[in-house]
Amino acid sequence: MTDSINEQFSHVYDQYIDKIYRFVYLKVGGQEIAEDITSKVFTKGWEAFSAKGGPASGGKNPIKNPGAFLYQIANNAVIDHYREKGRSKLVSVDASPEIVDPGTNAQDMAILSADIGTIKKAMQKLKKEHQDVIIWHYLEDMPIDNIAKLIDKPAGTVRVMLHRGLKDLKDIVQEG
């Protein structure tokens, strides 16, 4: 028997809430903003899921890959966020006090210590496409082939992007 659409989405939510939050957090650098954007992502995701159905719904045009779908919404939401604020990603890293969120909780304070804080800030200075592949591969343990499908590029290109991304990240950390 096919799960109800609510149960399917509930499962998707549990599977992706940490991943999407982390993905957004590393791009915007603040807890409250990350929570706001993540809320929007899952609200939009649920609306689409209700309308189209999930992979197991048997609908006409179901969402086949909920993870990819949510990451796409998250990407757009982050772009919208920076557009609304009228600031570019690169400028925001140095100029915006929100990068170190004053509302950061105890858990965040712990992980922001020493080099982790440096890596986090350095991540925000990376090119967006490099951020994406590094987060997916090294933080979410996504295989290169899956990333290739997600961004619709050959696996070889993804490997090159990872290599360049790591090199850039290393340079940024060392310069910092």
Add this chain to the structure above:
Amino acid sequence: MTKITEEQLIESLNQLKEIKPNKEWASLLKSQILAEEKNVVQPARFVGIMDTLRFIFAPRKLAYSFAVVLFLAVGIFGLNKFVPTGKVPQQPASLASQTPAAVKEQINVTVKGLVQNLKNNPDQNPQAIRILAKTLADMPGDVVSSSDVQDLYKTLVANQIVDIQKTTLTDAQQKILLDTVTLYNTGKYNEALEKVLLINK
């Protein structure tokens, strides 16, 4: 210049996996999203309550709002804690067959449980309380005017005021807080709740 190897870099990246959302926030967001839409997800025991409320009170908003309150109550306090009188909400089938007065009593039991728990545990997650307060603010007049719900409003507002007083406020927010305290002191708890939610936006 700090030298770092690729292995150290990857190790540091792995540590970023520790970034996770607040569990309570994630749980509340899930229940809020699923409860907002037409295909409302409710625990089985609340389906009957919702159906009955929808029948008794014409505005569907109430039924949904109250269902969310129940949902949050369980989420915040746990089912076995949020009804201190021991009167656990009844099963849907039996509740659905009861009179409107009996269902209203069920609401009162739940609200009393919430009030008691808020008083006993004032340090609840502010975001959870905020969502609960917003949900209550959406309820229609006949339910809001009951003494139990007024007591819940009073407790929620007091909780929010104490919480907000710990934070740094802008001049505008300080003015709203003063207005909130004035309304609270004059017993206008639902108006105070609306005010205090402005600060929390």
